[in-house]
Amino acid sequence: MVNLEVKLKDLVLKNPVMTASGTFGFGEEFADFIDLSDLGGIIVKGTTRHHREGNPYPRMAETPSGMLNAVGLQNKGVENFCQDIYPRIKDYQTNVMVNVSGSVIEDYVETAAMINELEHIPGIELNISCPNVKEGGMAFGTSCASAEEVVRAVRQVYKKHLMVKLSPNVTDIASIAKAVEGQGADSVSLINTLLGMAIDAETRKPLLSTVTGGLSGPCVKPVALRMVWQVAQAVKIPVVGLGGIMNAKDAIEFILAGATAIQIGTANFIDPQVSVKIVEGIKEYMIRHQVSDINDLIGAINLK
Amino acid sequence: MVNLEVKLKDLVLKNPVMTASGTFGFGEEFADFIDLSDLGGIIVKGTTRHHREGNPYPRMAETPSGMLNAVGLQNKGVENFCQDIYPRIKDYQTNVMVNVSGSVIEDYVETAAMINELEHIPGIELNISCPNVKEGGMAFGTSCASAEEVVRAVRQVYKKHLMVKLSPNVTDIASIAKAVEGQGADSVSLINTLLGMAIDAETRKPLLSTVTGGLSGPCVKPVALRMVWQVAQAVKIPVVGLGGIMNAKDAIEFILAGATAIQIGTANFIDPQVSVKIVEGIKEYMIRHQVSDINDLIGAINLK
Amino acid sequence: MKKLIQDFELVKYEELNCEHFVLDIKANEPLPEILPGQFVNVRVDNNNSVFLRRPLSIHNVDYDRNVIQLFVKRIGEGTKSLGKLKIGDKLSVVYPLGNSYSIPKNAKTLLIGGGCGVAPLLYLSKFLHEAGNEVTTILGVRSSYDAVGLKAYEPYGRILVTTEDGSQGEKGYPTQHSVLENESFDYSFTCGPEPMMKAVAAYSESKGISCEVSLENTMACGFGACLCCVTDTKKGNKCVCTEGPVFNIKDLKW
Amino acid sequence: MKKLIQDFELVKYEELNCEHFVLDIKANEPLPEILPGQFVNVRVDNNNSVFLRRPLSIHNVDYDRNVIQLFVKRIGEGTKSLGKLKIGDKLSVVYPLGNSYSIPKNAKTLLIGGGCGVAPLLYLSKFLHEAGNEVTTILGVRSSYDAVGLKAYEPYGRILVTTEDGSQGEKGYPTQHSVLENESFDYSFTCGPEPMMKAVAAYSESKGISCEVSLENTMACGFGACLCCVTDTKKGNKCVCTEGPVFNIKDLKW
Numbered sequence A, B: 001m002v003n004l005e006v007k008l009k010d011l012v013l014k015n016p017v018m019t020a021s022g023t024f025g026f027g028e029e030f031a032d033f034i035d036l037s038d039l040g041g042i043i044v045k046g047t048t049r050h051h052r053e054g055n056p057y058p059r060m061a062e063t064p065s066g067m068l069n070a071v072g073l074q075n076k077g078v079e080n081f082c083q084d085i086y087p088r089i090k091d092y093q094t095n096v097m098v099n100v101s102g103s104v105i106e107d108y109v110e111t112a113a114m115i116n117e118l119e120h121i122p123g124i125e126l127n128i129s130c131p132n133v134k135e136g137g138m139a140f141g142t143s144c145a146s147a148e149e150v151v152r153a154v155r156q157v158y159k160k161h162l163m164v165k166l167s168p169n170v171t172d173i174a175s176i177a178k179a180v181e182g183q184g185a186d187s188v189s190l191i192n193t194l195l196g197m198a199i200d201a202e203t204r205k206p207l208l209s210t211v212t213g214g215l216s217g218p219c220v221k222p223v224a225l226r227m228v229w230q231v232a233q234a235v236k237i238p239v240v241g242l243g244g245i246m247n248a249k250d251a252i253e254f255i256l257a258g259a260t261a262i263q264i265g266t267a268n269f270i271d272p273q274v275s276v277k278i279v280e281g282i283k284e285y286m287i288r289h290q291v292s293d294i295n296d297l298i299g300a301i302n303l304k
Numbered sequence C, D: 001m002k003k004l005i006q007d008f009e010l011v012k013y014e015e016l017n018c019e020h021f022v023l024d025i026k027a028n029e030p031l032p033e034i035l036p037g038q039f040v041n042v043r044v045d046n047n048n049s050v051f052l053r054r055p056l057s058i059h060n061v062d063y064d065r066n067v068i069q070l071f072v073k074r075i076g077e078g079t080k081s082l083g084k085l086k087i088g089d090k091l092s093v094v095y096p097l098g099n100s101y102s103i104p105k106n107a108k109t110l111l112i113g114g115g116c117g118v119a120p121l122l123y124l125s126k127f128l129h130e131a132g133n134e135v136t137t138i139l140g141v142r143s144s145y146d147a148v149g150l151k152a153y154e155p156y157g158r159i160l161v162t163t164e165d166g167s168q169g170e171k172g173y174p175t176q177h178s179v180l181e182n183e184s185f186d187y188s189f190t191c192g193p194e195p196m197m198k199a200v201a202a203y204s205e206s207k208g209i210s211c212e213v214s215l216e217n218t219m220a221c222g223f224g225a226c227l228c229c230v231t232d233t234k235k236g237n238k239c240v241c242t243e244g245p246v247f248n249i250k251d252l253k254w
């Protein structure tokens, strides 16, 4: 028997495998494929204060070992979430967290305050790193001062687990992580997508309606792993690692680099069962390597 | 007949295809496979003031659609270059440029000054973006102030074409490009490698002796293309685009995004003939699309 | 309808011409109910430049043999690599995806397909025929060389062809076929290049008949998780993979 | 020696056991001169997780048929996918790469290989035999199951086996074979896992004989362009792909 349970501060995850916002719908989309209660947690779609239609089509382009997206936070707004969606998903036997986005600080605060009232939502993931909408929060995530400002404001109204999702499109991600830690973030998750672009040489047009979009998938894994390693050394709060995780081996690498939990994003599109396969694969790895407690693997990279 | 000739300020390239530093040796390594005079230019190995052994083995790890390297600027120093290597390569019928790296400003200046004396070297590429050595210059490339400082100093001693190679590991690459333009850079090239990392889950060890290394190959192409597009809009000097170019289609995308010339890096390892194939492929594209002058494609992305 | 992810096995490969081929893929277990217009999302793992799955319409279903038939046109790396599979190779399939065409009863139905847009029409004509409809299918292709796989439609109704070069059937686009002038229909269904579908939509509107089109937006997941495949409808952005691929033109902003 | 990049065709596939297989690949044109110890760098394009080429030693050469033989052990995605190639499939090959073993004349030579490190030894024994040397080859494997492909060595000399479980030949590691105690040799050559090569090096040093080892560093290019494959020698970092893969142990820091 191996112990897979990890803790993000007070938040207990039955295993370190979560699913990444924007790649897992509200979980319902996966109910045909897996038992959601097998997961450590799920992070539902990016939610904003008000309804957003998102960006125009086309919103997606395949890239070498990855994809660009420009969904642009399409969602029905936080009120709709509380009324329509929350009742449907609140009884999932896993940690259901909401990814909160905004364009101005008040939006973040109001959204977080409303979600604070939902009994079965143990935490939010504050998205200060969405590259796909002008007001998508990436600006907040690219300087320490603005990251601090939004986290400080949300911390005042949000009393449960506050995870802050960091942008990789920065010179020094560790300093931003430290800044949000200083304002009371309970954990940080990283990485959000890298800002990228694709052009159709035949038509000379960008492949995304917004010209640039967010890059995800295994192509970003080396960058994500490096950032998780840097941030894990810089902060004391737990780090949640993601970016290109496709299998248990990848997940273990992030944990060795210092992640307490991991999230599966783009891989869900290619194999809707991949998240639970990764839970199983981590178990097998631990048995094979005679590791009885997953917590012994966190940050256990061997630097000789 | 199509015109493939482009100009980087006064430097005439017979076609826009160059090869990237560190991936093309001194050109000699490719002489069995291609005729070097078919290329617009070649940028030889990173050269420093003094001999460098580079980093210990292992220096390479394969990644999804790419690779990490941690060569660490292994080279015999600029004096050796001038005496031993220059005589062997000076008569190549193409533009041979030298990639200049350093750990302190004086090193850059001295190296550039010595290369300034070599008649058949029409330009240098100032590498302020090598992520693989503590003193590899990446620090210079990650802030406007330090980038300005090194370019200003080198500009005083280097009288021919001064191309500055930018780091993608920054929040705002366009502002760094503008900063070096302001100090008299004749062109900018981008991107150098993205800082990444790989771990062997089985041994728990990093796959590179230096833990982190530089990511290159098609996996970085969407990020590189985005940065080239951003920089091309921000500066008036020519932009040289690279990062993951594997074929003529990729090259055309960079040109449409605003690159006057392009460089082929990692692709050379997989197909040592790829650079000349790309010259041919660009020609075919132009014929097929009835474009008689390559200059008409530069920045010709169609944003509707 | 419950969605599945299963490994299928390639049991038959038929080259129709240098561009088109048909794959017969077989499941290990009995197939679930599959409706006309639905699609599968297949993994291409024999090519190192293909990352996402590729959506393909269900061309036909043989419940007795647990076989799904796919009609594929070579476009890029993904479809080309599917054409290189060998008998016995495994194929990971997510299915059945999407909504379906609606099936009227005892009506005169018109099906118009162009290019590889013919894929879902065969299975649709089977359903329409079984519901007592009169089925007229027009396939529009460039030349007789592309007029492939017609025989399969014959059991379910009349099959007409238009070619752009006049080498088979009537010359012109499928929406220029004389049957559209000479006869009247109650329902139209179409799949193919957007300009063609728009022409069918315009014809149907002018005649005041219902028209259903099947869209082919680029998709990352195929089952409603990514929101990449949206089309702008009168009720806002809708996912083509879950609320489509079949839309009635009255809901689109065409 | 001029390096080439050419498409070869798979003409024969031989499964030796579940881990090892031999590929016969054929060029369209006459082969250039190939020396023992040299390697090829092959492209694996039927797997979407393989990016770089894979270096493989030249196991044997048939100039009459323009065929190169590769002896491959399944390790990861790249070598596994090579094992899935079908007869007639094309393989892009960069070759001949690297230096070569030196060939003494009329001497007593000892070849020691372990695991897939046996690959270059067959072609080497041919050369040694032709130069009038007496050739003794010891292959060290885990058990008789892995003692594959021995017959090929017989024309060129004596072939001995050690197995870790004693199921064939002598029990133990190849450097524990009794022939090393009972006979003396003038030259040794080895290829295989590093611990084994180091044991051969130690034996050779103790006997004061020349020893050449073949290194398998990770490579990006294979022809001297990337400087990724270096090994630390007494004269500083040397590229294994151009200044190796064969090194005399007196130059290494072992």
Ligand SMILES: Cc1cc2nc3c(=O)[nH]c(=O)nc-3n(C[C@H](O)[C@H](O)[C@H](O)COP(=O)(O)OP(=O)(O)OC[C@H]3O[C@@H](n4cnc5c(N)ncnc54)[C@H](O)[C@@H]3O)c2cc1C
Pocket (backbone or CB within 6 Å): A061, A062, C039, C050, C052, C053, C054, C055, C056, C057, C058, C070, C071, C072, C073, C074, C075, C076, C077, C078, C079, C080, C116, C119, C120, C215, C216, C217, C218, C219, C245
């Ligand atoms: C619901 C649906 C049903 C389809 N049914 C069929 C069918 O039955 N037969 C058939 O031949 N084709 C069908 N297509 C189109 C088919 O999916 C594309 O031709 C295929 O994805 C192209 O992949 P590629 O790698 O060959 O081309 P590439 O151009 O290399 O593909 C690059 C990317 O663009 C996407 N893409 C390219 N063309 C299309 C397209 N027309 N539609 C959607 N995505 C595209 C690919 O999925 C991939 O992500 C259908 C598409 C959809 C959405």
Ligand SMILES: Cc1cc2nc3c(=O)[nH]c(=O)nc-3n(C[C@H](O)[C@H](O)[C@H](O)COP(=O)(O)OP(=O)(O)OC[C@H]3O[C@@H](n4cnc5c(N)ncnc54)[C@H](O)[C@@H]3O)c2cc1C
Pocket (backbone or CB within 6 Å): B061, B062, D039, D050, D052, D053, D054, D055, D056, D057, D058, D070, D071, D072, D073, D074, D075, D076, D077, D078, D079, D080, D116, D119, D120, D215, D216, D217, D218, D219, D245
């Ligand atoms: C000069 C030379 C000659 C070789 N000759 C043979 C031979 O004749 N037969 C044979 O079976 N193997 C040989 N090898 C080893 C062979 O190259 C590796 O087993 C192979 O690259 C593994 O690739 P993979 O995708 O199966 O494994 P993975 O582990 O998935 O490979 C991941 C990466 O690591 C590299 N790698 C992994 N193992 C090795 C290794 N042992 N040596 C070098 N790189 C490695 C791969 O090339 C790739 O870049 C040789 C290696 C070298 C350098």
Ligand SMILES: Cc1cc2nc3c(=O)[nH]c(=O)nc-3n(C[C@H](O)[C@H](O)[C@H](O)COP(=O)(O)O)c2cc1C
Pocket (backbone or CB within 6 Å): A020, A021, A022, A023, A045, A046, A047, A069, A071, A073, A099, A127, A130, A165, A191, A192, A193, A215, A216, A217, A218, A220, A242, A243, A244, A245, A263, A264, A265, A266, A267, C226, C227, C228
């Ligand atoms: C289609 C798509 C939509 C996404 N939407 C969101 C979002 O709403 N909020 C957010 O914080 N991240 C969003 N992301 C980013 C992912 O959560 C994740 O950070 C990123 O994709 C990297 O992980 P991966 O490589 O495993 O996908 C989205 C990613 C994709 C591909």
Ligand SMILES: Cc1cc2nc3c(=O)[nH]c(=O)nc-3n(C[C@H](O)[C@H](O)[C@H](O)COP(=O)(O)O)c2cc1C
Pocket (backbone or CB within 6 Å): B020, B021, B022, B023, B045, B046, B047, B069, B071, B073, B099, B127, B130, B165, B191, B192, B193, B215, B216, B217, B218, B220, B242, B243, B244, B245, B263, B264, B265, B266, B267, D226, D227, D228
């Ligand atoms: C093995 C290797 C060595 C490199 N050495 C240098 C170098 O010395 N100087 C430099 O400016 N860039 C160096 N680079 C970076 C490349 O020139 C190029 O910027 C980068 O690889 C991105 O392009 P690519 O994706 O086409 O390879 C090196 C890259 C690789 C892979």
Ligand code: FES
Pocket (backbone or CB within 6 Å): C218, C219, C220, C221, C222, C223, C224, C225, C226, C227, C228, C229, C230, C239, C240, C241, C242
């Ligand atoms: S393709 Fe993902 S929602 Fe439709």
Ligand code: FES
Pocket (backbone or CB within 6 Å): D218, D219, D220, D221, D222, D223, D224, D225, D226, D227, D228, D229, D230, D239, D240, D241, D242
């Ligand atoms: S593998 Fe590139 S130099 Fe040896």
